[in-house]
Amino acid sequence: MSTTTAPAPRRTAPALPRKGSAPAPRRTAWTPTLLLLLGAVYCLVPVVWVVTAATKSRQELFTTFTYAPGSGFWDNLTELSSYRGGVYWQWMANSALYAGAGALLSAAVSGVTGYALAKYRFRGRSAVFNVLLAGVLMPPITLAVPQYLLMSKAGLADSYWSVLLPSILSPYGIYLSRIYAEAAIPDEVVEAARVDGAREWRLFRSVALPMMVPGLVTVFLFQFVAIWNNFLLPYIMLGDDHKFPVTVGLYSLLQQGANEPALYTLVITGALLSILPLIALFLGMQRYWRVDLLSGAVKS
Amino acid sequence: MHRRLALAAAAALCGTLVLSACSSDGGSGDSAKAASGPVKLTFWSWAPNMDKVAEIWNKAHPDIQVSVLKQAGGDDLVTKTITAAKAGNAPDLLQAEYQALPTLVSNDVLADIAKQAGSAKSQFADGVWKQVTLGSDAVYAIPEDTAPLAFYYRQDLFEQYGLKVPTTWDEFAAAARTLKQKAPEKSLTTFSANDPGLFAGLAQQAGAKWWTTSGESWKVAIDDPATKKVADFWSGLVKDGSVDNQPMYTPAWSKALNDGTQIGWVSAVWAPGVLTSSAPDTKGKWAMAPLPQWESGASVTGSWGGSATGVTTGAVKSGHAEAAAKFATWLNTDPEALAGLVQQVNVYPAATSAQTGSLLSAAPEFFANQPDFYARAAEIAKGTAPAAWGPNVNVAYSAFKDAFGKAAQDKGDFGPALSTMQQSTVEDLKKNGFQVG
CATH class of the missing domain: 3.40.190.10 (Periplasmic binding protein-like II)
Structure with missing residues (x-):
């Protein structure tokens, strides 16, 4: 689900029509098309698998043809919902809280920071930015255990905060916001607003922020998906299974010890349901990417 | 994927933690x-x-x-x-x-x-x-x-192919080969390089003591004669194709159990639970027997879990x-x-x-055909050989998965894989500051 393209400001001039020369007949480029098709199949096969496997009952799961839909979807759904008093929906709600609040706060922090780094000149600016770049290169996995020790020193281990707080600061989000602010907010507009007497906060709030919306939406989506899919951080941080996000919760259904059959059908159904919010979010927020305030702001 | 990352982090973490273990x-x-x-x-x-x-x-x-x-x-x-x-x-x-x-x-x-x-x-x-x-x-x-080990088999298919329930490992090998002759597409069982716990249990039965202490130092004997005997036994069966070499707990394995491509399973007393979910169509067709023995007439078993x-x-x-x-x-x-x-x-x-x-007193639902299931299990459990675990079982287990996985895939000799397992385990102990004798 993380295969989105960063929205590049559209600057390409429309091709000038030439007089006299007839347009060459369009040839289908077979090699790239085939390659892309292969890529699409590669990405979609697992999704198709999850969808069909979720419809199979326990009896059908390993016995019927892999991509043939089964008859047990409704039973799986009710069984999943009633499992341990509906703890699955608690996990979904937790995931929504972690990812929703985390991504929102992260987008806010990234927006402010990125804007400041892009539009103000102050001492240590490049140092801050370089540290951020280093942060982008650091895989979050390596930070999980130190963050756990830190949180536990603060007495926050095994709390909602322990998962929420580390998700708010996203070096990549700040980096993206800075790049975006630099490209999307022309200095002339900032200066014009200052000349018109706007204070700095007003300037950010009413002039810069609307221009940064497409960039911030991207940051929000990236961060939402990253938190939603995150496993190791909540796995280490949380001991109370009622605070688990859906990733860790489903994992605990698979690892129940040998005495109990692994609840494959429940896990697969749970996995299918857990990607629906992501799909809905992407479809719903796509239109914000089309908003391009840059086109009319200044003549460049 | 997540699991692998978690394990990688786990491995890295263990290294540092064991070192500082004595400081608290x-x-x-x-x-x-x-x-x-x-x-x-x-x-x-x-x-x-x-x-x-x-x-x-x-x-x-x-x-x-x-x-x-x-x-x-x-x-x-x-x-x-x-x-x-x-x-x-x-x-x-x-x-x-x-x-x-x-x-x-x-x-x-x-x-x-x-x-x-x-x-x-x-x-x-x-x-x-x-x-x-x-x-x-x-x-x-x-x-x-x-979780004492036992041998589970498809009663109906054993009868159909005229197989005798093996009481010794020699009979087990003979049964595997007879089955291959009569029905080449079927296997008695599989050797799974994904499940070190089972291999450890089988080695226990043979008398292996992988970790022992004397005074302050650890002794690692993963490549001792008992374990070698077990490794060679399975290596022989895998090499000539008498048993399958695919890992357990995969969809393909579940399918093989369910449609009778594999007609036996060396497993522990919790097997009914797994069979219930993995091979639902075979309900009432399985039976449990004591684990085959190295010495005829003995009644020793290992455990898995x-x-x-x-x-x-x-x-x-x-x-x-x-x-x-x-x-x-x-x-x-x-x-x-x-x-x-x-x-x-x-x-x-x-x-x-x-x-x-x-x-x-009542047998598991899946084994309703064997009403004295738990009485037999208790009998089997009495002969459980003691296990000897050490402080880095996880390292030995992951070495098993790597080395035996490769050897099983290539149908090669398990001897070198066993030496690799021994070596990695000893090295890791030393690296973490344990005395190894």
């Missing part, structure tokens, strides 16, 4: 006991419905309230627990697999509860109790469930050791608790009284 200070005893209000204990367990058993306790003991926090089991949980203990957030009580106990003890996670719970010894078989004392005078956990309930050093520090040990003992020896464990949590209890009592 000892507990301050039970003196700090809270003055008022009920003692609140937390219990990490992966077993489903464990909270319902704890509920029985909570009703009867208003002064000690236990809340079960359900975790994902497996090797990752050991790492998670060690990390939590280092940060001072360990739960008071802990479910742990036997092979993880030395790791947890050497990382100062589990407390010695010999004083509070030593009297429970008489309720368990000797070999089982030895696993929680680690061969010392201490008691680090109370046995919860055991099983777990115990431990009290953490964290509980000692917060003055809850007494209460926690009481609960751990109750959970695994009290008739009411054992009934809960058997009926709700679905474990095969470690307490000998529960193994033969009325609790397990």
